[in-house]
Amino acid sequence: MQNHLYTYDIPDDVNLGGSIAIDTETMGLCCHRDRLCLIQISTGEGNCYLVHFPEPDFSKSTNLVNALEDDSTEKIFHYGRFDLAVLIQSFKINIKNVYCTKIASKLVRTYTDKHSLKHLCSDLLGVSLDKTEQSSDWGAPTLSPEQLNYAGSDVVYLHNLKEKLDALLVREGRMELAKACFEFLPYRAMLDLMVADNFDIFSH
Ligand code: MN
DSSP: OEEEEEESSOOTTOOOOSEEEEEEEESSSOTTTSOEEEEEEEOSSSEEEEEEOSSSOOSSOHHHHHHHHOTTSEEEESSHHHHHHHHHHHHTOOOOSEEEHHHHHHHHOTTOSOOSHHHHIIIIIOOOOOOTTTTSOTTSSSOOHHHHHHHHHHHHTHHHHHHHHHHHHHHTTOHHHHHHHHHHHHHHHHHHHHOTTTOOTTOO
């Protein structure tokens, strides 16, 4: 894996291709309170583009926003519900054509209740992920090499996981259901942004 670190945007000459894996690091898990600090993008070929936001200035990210708003580009997340809410809120954009490895896992790996990225990597790819930097200070003006390596490792396996999960979705006859869930996911994130307290439009 090769990490490329940038500030506020990716350069003009970076070609991300038609399918990107995306993760975000924030100051915490409450998208109303906790600002975006880092976006990681993997092209699936070993390159990872890290975009650092030392300050919460989301007005200088033209290339990044163009990539996120390109409906022909597939965006793979793990627990995209959170990342989508953070991205929609920070950049005031719509994001379509998304895939979530956690949702796919919940639809097919019904033999377990363990759907974290760490568990998926271990179970489906035989890869052991080190999550020690997960709860570090992502708002720091300079990120440590350990933080950058960790951040890259959070996106670099998502294409491989998607391939494995797609095969399982087909095998179990749940691809159509999965696609409907992925299509709804950005709207689920918008509902999270509308009401802070787990607003569930499907509950009684
Ligand atoms: Mn992460």
